[in-house]
Amino acid sequence: MASEPPQGGVLPLGAAIETRQLTKTYKSRALGKINVVDHLDLQVEEGEIFGFLGPNGAGKTTTIKMLLGIIYPSAGEGYVLGREIGDMDVHRVISYLPERPYYYEHMTGMEILKFYGALFGINDKDKFQRLLEKVNLAGDATKTISQYSKGMQQRIGLAQSLLNDPKLLFLDEPTGGLDPIAHTEIRDLILQFRDEGRTVFISSHELSEVERICDRVAIINKGKIERQGRLEDLLRGGRIEVIADGLNQGFADTVRAPESTVSFHNGRLIVDMSEEGDVNGLLDGIRDAKGQIISVVPRRRRLEDLFIETISEKKSGGEAA
Amino acid sequence: MGAILSISTTTVGEAIRRRVLLVILMIGVLLISIVPALSVLSARSDLTTTISSMLFVLRIVSVLIAIVLTVYMIPNEIERRTIYTILSKPVQRWQFLVGKYLGAVLALGLMIGLMAGVMLILFYFFKHPPMERMLDLLRQAILYFIEVSLLAAVAIFFSTFVTPLVNFFLSAGVWGVGSLLNPLYDSFANNQGSAPIIRGMAKFVTSILPNFSNYDVKNPIINPGVTIQNETTYYLGTAGYGLLYITILIIAGILIFDRREV
Numbered sequence: 001m002a003s004e005p006p007q008g009g010v011l012p013l014g015a016a017i018e019t020r021q022l023t024k025t026y027k028s029r030a031l032g033k034i035n036v037v038d039h040l041d042l043q044v045e046e047g048e049i050f051g052f053l054g055p056n057g058a059g060k061t062t063t064i065k066m067l068l069g070i071i072y073p074s075a076g077e078g079y080v081l082g083r084e085i086g087d088m089d090v091h092r093v094i095s096y097l098p099e100r101p102y103y104y105e106h107m108t109g110m111e112i113l114k115f116y117g118a119l120f121g122i123n124d125k126d127k128f129q130r131l132l133e134k135v136n137l138a139g140d141a142t143k144t145i146s147q148y149s150k151g152m153q154q155r156i157g158l159a160q161s162l163l164n165d166p167k168l169l170f171l172d173e174p175t176g177g178l179d180p181i182a183h184t185e186i187r188d189l190i191l192q193f194r195d196e197g198r199t200v201f202i203s204s205h206e207l208s209e210v211e212r213i214c215d216r217v218a219i220i221n222k223g224k225i226e227r228q229g230r231l232e233d234l235l236r237g238g239r240i241e242v243i244a245d246g247l248n249q250g251f252a253d254t255v256r257a258p259e260s261t262v263s264f265h266n267g268r269l270i271v272d273m274s275e276e277g278d279v280n281g282l283l284d285g286i287r288d289a290k291g292q293i294i295s296v297v298p299r300r301r302r303l304e305d306l307f308i309e310t311i312s313e314k315k316s317g318g319e320a321a
Numbered sequence: 322m323g324a325i326l327s328i329s330t331t332t333v334g335e336a337i338r339r340r341v342l343l344v345i346l347m348i349g350v351l352l353i354s355i356v357p358a359l360s361v362l363s364a365r366s367d368l369t370t371t372i373s374s375m376l377f378v379l380r381i382v383s384v385l386i387a388i389v390l391t392v393y394m395i396p397n398e399i400e401r402r403t404i405y406t407i408l409s410k411p412v413q414r415w416q417f418l419v420g421k422y423l424g425a426v427l428a429l430g431l432m433i434g435l436m437a438g439v440m441l442i443l444f445y446f447f448k449h450p451p452m453e454r455m456l457d458l459l460r461q462a463i464l465y466f467i468e469v470s471l472l473a474a475v476a477i478f479f480s481t482f483v484t485p486l487v488n489f490f491l492s493a494g495v496w497g498v499g500s501l502l503n504p505l506y507d508s509f510a511n512n513q514g515s516a517p518i519i520r521g522m523a524k525f526v527t528s529i530l531p532n533f534s535n536y537d538v539k540n541p542i543i544n545p546g547v548t549i550q551n552e553t554t555y556y557l558g559t560a561g562y563g564l565l566y567i568t569i570l571i572i573a574g575i576l577i578f579d580r581r582e583v
Contacts, residue, residue: 068409071582088411096409102401104331106338118327119410160406170409 015079016168016199017044017067022076024062024223036062038223039076044201044216046167049194051214051231052203053303055311059223060203061099064170067201068096081168092120095161099173099203101153105146109137109156112145116160131159135189151182158189168199175206187213211235211303219310226310231303238300240279242271247291255282268294324412325420332424336390337431345389346432349382353440357447368448372458375440376539380465383433384496387469391425391476392488399583408583415575418477422571425473430466437462460556461538467563468536472496474570475531481578498526499533531566535559 024037037059044050054060065071067078069086078085081093103112113128132138135155145153154174161169174190175183183206190213193200204210210217211231218228227234245268252264260273269291271282275298286293336342356374398404398421407417441458444450476492483491498505509515509523536559538549549555 065405068405070405070408072580088413091409091411094409096406098402098405100402101406102403104335104403106334107331115327115331116406116410119324119407119412121323164410 015043015082016046016048017042017050017078017080017201019043019063019067019078020076022063022066022078023074024059024066024071025074035223037066037073040220040223040225042218042225042228044199046199047194047197048215049190049200049202049213051210051217052201052220053205053207053210053217053307054220058220060220061172063220064096064172064201064203068094068170092164093166094168094170095164095166096170097154097157097161097172097174099176101157103145103153103156106144108142108144109148109159110141112156112160113163117163120164122163127163131162134162135159136185151178151185154178154182154186155189158186166198168201169193171200171202171204173204173206174202175204175209183209207302207304207307217303219307221311226313227306234306235301235303238275238298240273240275240277241295241297241299242269242273242279242282242286243294244269244286244291245294247286247289251285251289251291255285324410324416325423328407328412328417328420329424329427332394332421333427333431336424336428339390342386342390342432345382345386346435349378349386349436350439352378352382353436354443357443368450368454371444371448372454373539375444376458376461379433379436379440379462380468380537382436383429383465383469384472386432387425387429387472388476388489388492388496390428391473392480392485392492394421394425394477395480395578396485404583414579418481418575418578419571422474422477425477426470429469429473433462433466433469464536464538464556464559467560468533471531471533471563471566474567474574478570478574478577481574481581495530496533499530500537501534502527502530502532503534532562535562
């Protein structure tokens with residue numbers, strides 16, 4: 001029988017995934033007990049594309065495997081679509097595309113869909129054909145997997161992951177090792193999934209891809225969530241760089257502020273300031289001081305900046321400790 | 322049931338394409354094919370040598386195929402991560418394991434069937450034996466099939482908790498000792514002259530390990546003087562014995578695999 005939603009607290013409305021203090025501990029002879037996933041509190045809402053980011057060995061794939069019920073948590077709770085992880089009823093409405101998937105090489109694209117379809121009790125040739133068309137493999141349906149390129153294998157992987165019309169897709173490094181054209185194709189498919197109302201959980205290193213398609217992200221490092229939230233909130237606080245010429249040291253001294261970086265050399269002033277700072281006031285001041293504005297360049301904060309900042313903070317914090 | 326069937330048919334498809342298995346199979350077919358020609362060199366009865374050699378090749382090659390096929394079956398699925406895609410579908414671990422086992426048995430059936438077919442055809446054309454002998458050979462081939470099905474269950478059981486290399490030696494060891502259980506029992510467990518501790522150990526080993534020597538009835542086939550009393554009971558009993566062991570081993574394998582981290 002399916003398990004009930006968590007007691008002692010109602011599962012948030014619209015939560016596709018929720019974990020509470022989810023932990024996975026491995027024992028190593030050399031290192032003793034290691035928390036590969038460490039008291040993870042994660043929340044993914046229905047209908048969003050959620051990016052799960054982290055450096056190698058951060059615990060991303062282990063988390064996914066726990067959410068899929070492939071490995072067992074050491075502690076904590078996890079719920080997928082309102083049911084406890086590992087519940088077989090949930091497996092009917094979720095799907096998973098592993099990192100660098102392997103498919104039986106002797107099978108054709110169509111046979112792959114038949115095989116995975118049979119695991120759901122689906123034997124609908126029209127559906128298989130539609131899925132092959134959706135991932136642009138209709139013309140290659142009779143080729144064996146050994147004849148498929150990496151991109152084609154990834155696309156047949158996506159096709160198999162859509163066999164059961166999943167409400168929630170787990171994609172582990174979906175664009176890893178693909179060429180730019182294959183990247184674009186996979187990205188378009190993922191965006192299409194969201195338009196169809198599906199929830200997509202992506203684990204990835206491709207930060208620019210994640211930034212383009214994800215609604216929310218979480219950054220995990222050494223098994224712990226370091227940041228989690230909407231991308232627009234996390235990336236708020238961009239910078240503006242102002243470059244001006246024909247100024248003197250005295251003026252440069254007046255624009256120094258704690259949240260700005262100011263450099264002055266041979267009459268050229270370079271100010272790097274928060275976009276929330278008084279940019280217009282600075283520009284007026286430059287004009288009043290008879291300086292010449294060379295450029296005003298807004299620099300949006302990127303996910304890569306946030307990621308590096310998060311991981312570096314952790315490293316320096318760890319070293320300080 | 323659909324999931325088990327699908328996993329088992331895919332396993333057969335994979336198994337019959339594995340080059341190492343095909344090479345072993347081809348060597349087996351080749352050896353069986355040259356036995357009738359070589360047997361004329363023997364000083365013993367031509368027919369006896371031919372039957373004995375053909376059955377020996379059939380048994381050894383079948384056992385080798387069974388071990389090589391099954392020791393890598395589960396570890397390969399984990400290493401290539403195909404198991405993750407399968408277990409993320411509504412497939413229970415026990416269904417996966419049973420599907421893999423049944424696939425292995427089907428593949429073994431095909432391979433033994435091919436070798437046995439070649440053996441019977443060549444035997445018939447070269448030696449023109451009476452039909453009764455042909456049926457004896459067919460029965461022996463079926464017993465070997467049950468034997469390797471049991472051996473596949475042993476290997477699948479071990480593959481849920483040991484590495485393929487260790488599994489290879491463990492499974493081969495179990496088969497080796499299991500093939501000598503009858504003489505082992507007579508020499509030690511049933512011998513009042515043996516030390517009590519040796520007798521106890523021998524009794525323990527002979528009660529735990531499956532008795533593979535039950536499946537080798539070559540003697541009554543090559544020596545018409547030796548007969549099996551009540552053949553039907555013997556064959557049914559041996560098949561039932563194998564089925565019981567297979568069930569126990571697969572259930573034990575499921576219990577271990579269900580708790581294993583993959």
